[in-house]
Structures are given as structure tokens and as C-alpha cells.
Amino acid sequence: MTSARIRILIILGIVVAAFNLRPGVTGLSPLLDAMGEEIRLSATFLAIIGMLPPLLYGLSGFITPRLYARFSGLGLTLAAMVMVTIGLGVRAVIDSPWIFLALSVLALLGMGIGNVVLPPLVKSYFPDKVALMSTVHVGLLQFGTFIPPLVAVPLASDFGWRGSLLVWAGFAALGVLAWIVIRIVRPAPAAEVAAEVVGGSELSRLLRSPRAWALMTMTGLTSFNNFILFTWLPSLLTRSGFDAAFGGAMLALVTAIPLVLGFVLPTLAQKMTSAYLIVVGFCISLAVGYLGLWLVPTAAPVLWTVLLGIGISTFPLALTLITLRARDAKGAAALSGFVQGGGYLLAATGPLIFAFLIQSFDSMWPAFAVVLASVVVKFFVSHAACRPGAI
Incomplete structure (x- = not known):
């Protein structure tokens, strides 16, 4: 196989893999009400x-x-x-909520591995096109985030x-076929790049840095709200x-x-010298969107949704700040692992707390007070x- 065909094959593999890293999340939310009519979904399950x-x-x-x-x-x-x-395909055909959760763990762990593996693969096989291929990678990931809820209902x-x-399990199966072919071909990378292990003295230094904690908290609270909305x-x-199709849209x-x-x-x-004013604007947008969704949801639901979408856009900004504020390549790897690893763990509490408050009170004010x-x-x-300045 020629080098040009190998590069096309790798591009195809990255495109298919990146697309499949989110549909299992956003393609489920609009269907929870319909799923609950057939399978009893407890408050614990939803959390x-x-x-x-x-x-x-x-x-x-x-x-x-x-x-x-x-x-x-x-x-x-x-x-x-x-x-x-396997996770997405089998969970779609079972009747037990707890087995559904277990299979979701399998699928989501696969998505999480894909999140980490694709960037070093891009750097390994396209060292001269990192910016372009990173845009392709992130673009397809985002495309796989917003298309599923649009068509789910x-x-x-x-x-x-x-x-x-099952549709999204089918797309994931295409990913399996693509990467089986790539695995058989075993193309040699243009440059050896490994996924950096986060730890050692660099991690210890970040743990003592208030600015690293601030960046992690900012990123984590953005994802905190992302996954509540998802x-x-x-x-x-x-x-x-509103009907389920409108909710998915x-x-x-x-x-x-x-x-x-x-x-x-x-x-x-x-x-910009500092991106703080951008974040301030996003915070105001997020707050107004939440207040509208809570107090007058039927008045302007599209407007509230747009404001919420602007409000959670701090995440791509945070990823940029990781690169801009890191001292060097090693520092960038450590800062990225610290910010995203800790941020996602903080974000995991969001849907849990929100679900508990929604299910435990007749009024929605405690849940909206938290967000x-x-x-x-x-x-x-x-x-x-x-x-x-460098962190």
C-alpha cells in the first residue's frame, strides 16, 4: 500500500473514531422518557x-x-x-437498568480511552499537519456530539x-472495521509520540499551584454544567x-x-492578554439562560438554549489556555492531565447532585440554585x- 493510501486510511480511522466518542452520551438523553415507559428508571439510575x-x-x-x-x-x-x-449495542437490547449501566460503563470507558489516544496518534502520523488534523479530530468529535440528539427522537x-x-452502535462497528484494517496494515508512524504519563515532580508542582487549581476548577465547573445539560x-x-423531538433539537x-x-x-x-472578559461574558450568558429555563421556560426556549450554549463554551477556551499557559511540552502534558482529569472528576458530581435535587423536591429551585x-x-x-504567564 502506498504512503498516500496509508495516510488516507489513517485519516479515515481518526475521523470514524472521533465521531464515535460522544453519540452514546448525547444520543441517549432525549430517549430517557420513552425508555422509562418500557423500563422502570429510578432516580438513582438517572443520577x-x-x-x-x-x-x-x-x-x-x-x-x-x-x-x-x-x-x-x-x-x-x-x-x-x-x-x-459492544457496550452501546448490547445495552440497547436488554431490559435491566443495572445491566444497562454496566454496559454503559464499558462503552464510556472506551470513549474515554479514545479521548486520550487520538491526539498522540495525530502527532505520530501527521507531525507536519498537527493543527489541521487536530481541527479534523475536534470537529468530528463535536459533530458526533450534536447530531445524535437532533435525530434521536x-x-x-x-x-x-x-x-x-442501535444506530450509534452501528457507527461504532464501522470504527472497529476501519481500525482492524489499520491494525493489519500496521503503518509506521512518521514520528514516535507517546501519551505522556501524568505524575512525578511536574504533578507535585501543579498541586502546589493556585493557578493550576483555578484552571482545573474553571474547566471542571464548565463540564459540570455541560453534563447536567447533556x-x-x-x-x-x-x-x-414541549415534545421530546423539540427537547432533542x-x-x-x-x-x-x-x-x-x-x-x-x-x-x-x-x-488577548487575558481571556477573563470572555469568561465573564460566558458566565453571564449561562446564568441568564438558567434563569430563563427555570422561571419562564416557555417564553423563549430557543433563546435560553442559545444562552446556555454560549455559557458552556468555556471548554474549548480552557483547552487553549492549557497550551498557552504551559511552560513547555512536558508541562503541557502534565497540565492537560491535571486540568482535564481533575476537571472531569469534578464534573461527575454535577448530574448526580442535580438529579438528586430534582427528584427530592417538589420545586426545582434547589437544583437551579446549585447550578x-x-x-x-x-x-x-x-x-x-x-x-x-506560565503556570
Whole structure:
């Protein structure tokens, strides 16, 4: 096989893998009400299913680099696609909520491994096209985030909620086939790049850095709200009288906005001395969106959704700040692991707390009080997180 065909094959593999890292999360939320009509879903189930994605993404950030050091990136990516395919495919056909959760763990762990493995693969096989291929990688990941909720309910209308979930297992199976071929071909990388193991003196230094903690907290609270909205936005809208298809469309919209802004924010942040004013604007947008969704949800649901989408767009900005504020390549790897690993673990508490408060009180004010409080905390810690200079 010629080098040009090998590069095309690797590009195809990265595209398919990146797309499959989110549909199992955002493609489920609009279907929870329909699923609950057939399978009894307890408050505990709803809390756990929302908590699992950030929890497992965070854990994967710490364990995958150690697996990468022992196994090849090609093999790990294939394993990740197999885990996603089996987890998503089998959970769609079972009737036990607890087995559904166990299979979700398998699928989400595969997605978390994919999150960590793809960037070093891009650097290994496209060292001269890192920026371009990183854009492809992130773009397909975001595309796989907002398309599933948009089509989940229409697919369920034609094939049932199980059929709707199986569609994403089918896409993951395409990923398995692509990476089996790549694994057989075993293309030689243009440059050997490993996933950095986060630890040692660099991690100890970050643990003593208030600015590193501030950046991790800012990132974690952004994801805290991301995963609450991923899990609960469709249900909150249906509780207000909208149909499930509208709830799915609004979830697609709230995930699409960070994708669009993600193309602008890195350049903007690089030109600004401090990105704090951007974060302030995002915090205000998020707070107003939450207040509208809580107090007058039927008045302007599209506007509230747009404001929420703008508000959670701090995440691509935070990823840019990791690169801008790191001292060197080793520092960037350690800071990325610390910020994303710790941030995802913090984010895992969001859906759990929100679900508990929604289910435990007749009023929704305690749940919205928590998310609004998280916005206030993010407002204050972001000043240190955005301050210029190396961390």
C-alpha cells in the first residue's frame, strides 16, 4: 500500500473514531422518557447515567497513558472501538437498568480511552499537519456530539428507542472495521509520540499551584454544567410542555454552539492578554439562560438554549489556555492531565447532585440554585485561571 493510501486510511480511522466518542452520551438523553415507559428508571439510575461520562473520562485521563506505554496506539484505538460497539449495542437490547449501566460503563470507558489516544496518534502520523488534523479530530468529535440528539427522537419514532440507540452502535462497528484494517496494515508512524504519563515532580508542582487549581476548577465547573445539560435539558423542556423531538433539537443546539465558537476562541485567546472578559461574558450568558429555563421556560426556549450554549463554551477556551499557559511540552502534558482529569472528576458530581435535587423536591429551585452557584464560583476562579504567564 502506498504512503498516500496509508495516510488516507489513517485519516479515515481518526475521523470514524472521533465521531464515535460522544453519540452514546448525547444520543441517549432525549430517549430517557420513552425508555422509562418500557423500563422502570429510578432516580438513582438517572443520577448515575448522567454522572458516568465525566467520571469515566476523568479516570481514563489517568490510566490510558500507562496503557499507551505498554501497548501500541493502534491496538488501544481498536480496543476502544470494540468496547464502544459492544457496550452501546448490547445495552440497547436488554431490559435491566443495572445491566444497562454496566454496559454503559464499558462503552464510556472506551470513549474515554479514545479521548486520550487520538491526539498522540495525530502527532505520530501527521507531525507536519498537527493543527489541521487536530481541527479534523475536534470537529468530528463535536459533530458526533450534536447530531445524535437532533435525530434521536425521529429515529425512535420509526424504529423505537432501542433502534435509535442501535444506530450509534452501528457507527461504532464501522470504527472497529476501519481500525482492524489499520491494525493489519500496521503503518509506521512518521514520528514516535507517546501519551505522556501524568505524575512525578511536574504533578507535585501543579498541586502546589493556585493557578493550576483555578484552571482545573474553571474547566471542571464548565463540564459540570455541560453534563447536567447533556442529561437533563430534554427532560426539563418536556416537563415544561414541549415534545421530546423539540427537547432533542434543543440539546443539539446547545452542543453545536461550542463547536462554532471553538473555531474562533483559540485565536482570540492567543491575541488577548487575558481571556477573563470572555469568561465573564460566558458566565453571564449561562446564568441568564438558567434563569430563563427555570422561571419562564416557555417564553423563549430557543433563546435560553442559545444562552446556555454560549455559557458552556468555556471548554474549548480552557483547552487553549492549557497550551498557552504551559511552560513547555512536558508541562503541557502534565497540565492537560491535571486540568482535564481533575476537571472531569469534578464534573461527575454535577448530574448526580442535580438529579438528586430534582427528584427530592417538589420545586426545582434547589437544583437551579446549585447550578447558579457553580456559575458564581466559576466567575471568581477564572480571573486567576486566565491571568497571563506560565503556570
